[in-house]
Amino acid sequence: MKIFLTGYMGSGKSVVGRELAKILKYKYVDLDDQIELMQGKKINTIFEERGELYFRKLERQILEDILAQKDKMVISLGGGTPCYGDNFEIINKQENTKTIYLSASVAVLTERLFHEKLQRPVISHLETREALEEFIRKHLFERAFYYNQSEIIIKVDELRVAEVVTKITEKLK
Ligand SMILES: Nc1ncnc2c1ncn2[C@@H]1O[C@H](COP(=O)(O)OP(=O)(O)O)[C@@H](O)[C@H]1O
Numbered sequence: 001m002k003i004f005l006t007g008y009m010g011s012g013k014s015v016v017g018r019e020l021a022k023i024l025k026y027k028y029v030d031l032d033d034q035i036e037l038m039q040g041k042k043i044n045t046i047f048e049e050r051g052e053l054y055f056r057k058l059e060r061q062i063l064e065d066i067l068a069q070k071d072k073m074v075i076s077l078g079g080g081t082p083c084y085g086d087n088f089e090i091i092n093k094q095e096n097t098k099t100i101y102l103s104a105s106v107a108v109l110t111e112r113l114f115h116e117k118l119q120r121p122v123i124s125h126l127e128t129r130e131a132l133e134e135f136i137r138k139h140l141f142e143r144a145f146y147y148n149q150s151e152i153i154i155k156v157d158e159l160r161v162a163e164v165v166t167k168i169t170e171k172l173k
């Protein structure tokens with residue numbers, strides 16, 4: 001089985017994915033890490049040098065590579081992955097996949113991302129907490145349409161990472 005984690009930046013896809021893979025003894029892939037590895041460059045640098053569209057093409061390529069593999073895997077997608085082109089459709093078309101939306105509130109996302117926005121080119125220009133919150137509110141509203149197409153939805157605001165992992169393993173039974 002391939003388990004795909006979806007959700008907005010800061011929802012915990014990367015940290016939860018890594019722990020979930022350990023517990024399930026599945027291979028772990030973070031789509032952003034794969035892109036950085038393949039390009040030998042940070043996501044920030046790719047955005048700066050080549051722009052977002054180029055990044056989205058790389059993201060799509062890596063997604064296709066992952067889908068072609070046979071291993072049992074946990075895959076942490078990027079926050080934008082399910083929202084571009086037919087990325088979500090090609091995931092859902094494959095047999096034996098599960099999509100899981102880590103759903104976090106605007107307040108929680110703002111709090112987490114304010115300290116980590118410099119690693120994320122989509123939000124790094126937003127200087128104040130208020131500007132970041134306003135951006136997330138609108139952006140999440142647009143993107144939630146895609147995230148909500150995931151088969152399992154976990155509300156993560158009140159949960160620690162280990163608790164999110166436990167919830168997922170329970171829902172997978
Ligand atoms: N359930 C949680 N409780 C507390 N902090 C969390 C939780 N999930 C993620 N975080 C923290 O939020 C930040 C973003 O997590 P990350 O896994 O990088 O998110 P994503 O990959 O979805 O952008 C990290 O600092 C991470 O440690």
Ligand SMILES: O=C(O)C1=C[C@@H](OP(=O)(O)O)[C@@H](O)[C@H](O)C1
Nearest residue numbers: 008009010078079080120121122
């Ligand atoms: O939401 C987005 O458009 C993005 C999310 C990032 O991943 P995380 O969701 O893991 O932060 C990364 O793919 C890139 O910076 C773009």
Ligand SMILES: [Mg+2]
Nearest residue numbers: 013014032076
């Ligand atoms: Mg991530």
